[in-house]
Amino acid sequence: MQEDRNRGSYIGQAWLVILLAALYGVALAGVQSTLSGKIEQNKKAETYEVMPDLVPGAQPGLSEELTVMGKDGQEARLYRAVGAGGRQVGWLLPAGGQGFGDRIEILIGVDTQVSTITGLYVLEQKETPGLGDYITTDAFRQRFRNAPTDRPLVVVKTDPSQENEIRALSGATISSESVAAIVNRALANCGAPLRELAAQARPGRQGRVESTQ
Amino acid sequence: MSEKTTSSVDRAGPTALERFINGVLPENPIYRQLLGMCPTLAVTNAMKPAVTMAAATAFVLICSNIMVSLIRGLLKPHLRILVFTLTIATFVTIADRLLAAYVYDMSKQLGPYVPLIIVNCVIISRAEICASKQTPGVAIADGIGMSLGFGIGLASIATVRELLGSGTWFGLHVLPATWPNWGIMVLPPGAFLTLGLLLAIVEWGTRRRAASAIWRTVRMLWSWRH
Numbered sequence: 001m002q003e004d005r006n007r008g009s010y011i012g013q014a015w016l017v018i019l020l021a022a023l024y025g026v027a028l029a030g031v032q033s034t035l036s037g038k039i040e041q042n043k044k045a046e047t048y049e050v051m052p053d054l055v056p057g058a059q060p061g062l063s064e065e066l067t068v069m070g071k072d073g074q075e076a077r078l079y080r081a082v083g084a085g086g087r088q089v090g091w092l093l094p095a096g097g098q099g100f101g102d103r104i105e106i107l108i109g110v111d112t113q114v115s116t117i118t119g120l121y122v123l124e125q126k127e128t129p130g131l132g133d134y135i136t137t138d139a140f141r142q143r144f145r146n147a148p149t150d151r152p153l154v155v156v157k158t159d160p161s162q163e164n165e166i167r168a169l170s171g172a173t174i175s176s177e178s179v180a181a182i183v184n185r186a187l188a189n190c191g192a193p194l195r196e197l198a199a200q201a202r203p204g205r206q207g208r209v210e211s212t213q
Numbered sequence: 214m215s216e217k218t219t220s221s222v223d224r225a226g227p228t229a230l231e232r233f234i235n236g237v238l239p240e241n242p243i244y245r246q247l248l249g250m251c252p253t254l255a256v257t258n259a260m261k262p263a264v265t266m267a268a269a270t271a272f273v274l275i276c277s278n279i280m281v282s283l284i285r286g287l288l289k290p291h292l293r294i295l296v297f298t299l300t301i302a303t304f305v306t307i308a309d310r311l312l313a314a315y316v317y318d319m320s321k322q323l324g325p326y327v328p329l330i331i332v333n334c335v336i337i338s339r340a341e342i343c344a345s346k347q348t349p350g351v352a353i354a355d356g357i358g359m360s361l362g363f364g365i366g367l368a369s370i371a372t373v374r375e376l377l378g379s380g381t382w383f384g385l386h387v388l389p390a391t392w393p394n395w396g397i398m399v400l401p402p403g404a405f406l407t408l409g410l411l412l413a414i415v416e417w418g419t420r421r422r423a424a425s426a427i428w429r430t431v432r433m434l435w436s437w438r439h
Contacts, residue, residue: 013289016292017292024303035310035311038314038315125324126325128325129325129326
């Protein structure tokens, strides 16, 4: 009787799966909370390492991390790229979003006035090997360099005719569009507050920034 | 792979020692079973990524073998694949996070291949063939043997490819600077060429002397135990 009831009920069938899922979930949460600090530290170290490539003239040693209030009402963490003599040369914005396979995390370098993209770097991606993972290549990242930020980037499949057009990777349209969308979202979110900060900082003052370093 | 899938009751299977030995060569996942070909071809252009991949796979394989073996009495036959996949996915995620925390550059280089360990047939086949039917002790020996066999497979291919393609081994220059690096060896065609040639050599070798030598050893150990 007991046996028959169990055979018919979903819980009787699946209790082990449910229990294991809960158990594994707790275990993964534990691993994530233990290691996330270290992983973030690794990413930060890499960010400082690639900073001179993304914002020309930036000196990682002089640059600082700060947070601004984004348009979406959430604090955004980013970097003020400072060059020789303490002069600000641009900003470096970490941004992320869904790609084709998994979350893509990128770094966007922009000039101080947030008018032009000066560089792009892919910090983390799990796109399809041999297709989507070409977003990490120099050839693709160069397509973003010198793009204007006053209008959203548009991904095209032919040679770009406008400055804000980015040529997609063959066979990886979704990955290309994901990267462009992440850039558009990050710039729409942080562009205005950063321009404001740059304007305040110009007379030589530090500006109203909440420095975390 | 001849065992039939039945219920998860313990029954006499190969012993721990046999499982271990089988994994290393007689049932080598790469050279004898031809399983896990994706990482075999994709991450063997140099020793460092190959060894990292082998270590990550070993971690997942041994942990999932232990876990599946511990719960083997509770498995429902028609839900077992779901449980295997859930278990493997959990350990792969842990391995992925560990790599990102402690070997960050390798984690970046391997990228999507680490999550792809989830679908590595070597692991799920061991859960099905060994861990879901035998005790944790045997499952651990099986996991270690298979991991070792997988590692040897990856390392042998990576050694050939890195030596011929870059003149280095683990990044250290081994061949003289005059060696003209065979670029094709580090590219995808090099993976297929190397795998094919090494497979042929292993096949040729095991059919001849090596095979009889190994089987003699196994038989000797078998008779010594019984």
